[in-house]
Amino acid sequence: MILLGAQQQASLVSPRVVENCAIRVLGRSGGHELGTAVYSFLPEELRDYVQKLESADKVVFQPSFREPMNVRVPRAPWAMRRAEASTLPPAGADGMAPAARLGPARAERKRAP
Numbered sequence: 410m411i412l413l414g415a416q417q418q419a420s421l422v423s424p425r426v427v428e429n430c431a432i433r434v435l436g437r438s439g440g441h442e443l444g445t446a447v448y449s450f451l452p453e454e455l456r457d458y459v460q461k462l463e464s465a466d467k468v469v470f471q472p473s474f475r476e477p478m479n480v481r482v483p484r485a486p487w488a489m490r491r492a493e494a495s496t497l498p499p500a501g502a503d504g505m506a507p508a509a510r511l512g513p514a515r516a517e518r519k520r521a522p
Contacts, residue, residue, distance in 0.1 A: 420445040433470040434480075437462040 419427050420442055427433075427447050435451075436459075442448070443456045450470070451459070455477060459468055469478040488494040 418442055419447045422447075431471060435459050435468045435470070436466070437464060 424447060433450075438459055440456075440460055443451065443459060448456065455468070462468070465482050465484070467480045467482055469480055471478075
């Protein structure tokens with residue numbers, strides 16, 4: 410069985426649920442939240458570190474790791490605000506739009522109904 414939980418504030422979740430999670434991922438959190446009993450597994454110096462994380466950084470705790478692991482989660486590939494939206498298709502890893510990778514003849518055939 411896999412138990413997956415996502416919560417803004419682990420202190421608002423039943424301690425039984427939090428304790429049954431083998432992997433814990435923390436993003437930037439406030440000192441008040443980190444001071445609750447749920448975070449007793451977290452050493453004091455790491456609490457200070459977690460308070461200063463960037464929004465893309467996360468700290469992963471798993472019993473099989475010797476040390477907590479810092480992970481950077483990249484920005485979402487889709488628009489999060491209307492101002493970020495575009496009518497153009499996103500470029501691929503090679504910098505070309507998907508239709509350009511097909512070549513002109515195949516791109517035209519693909520657009521035809």
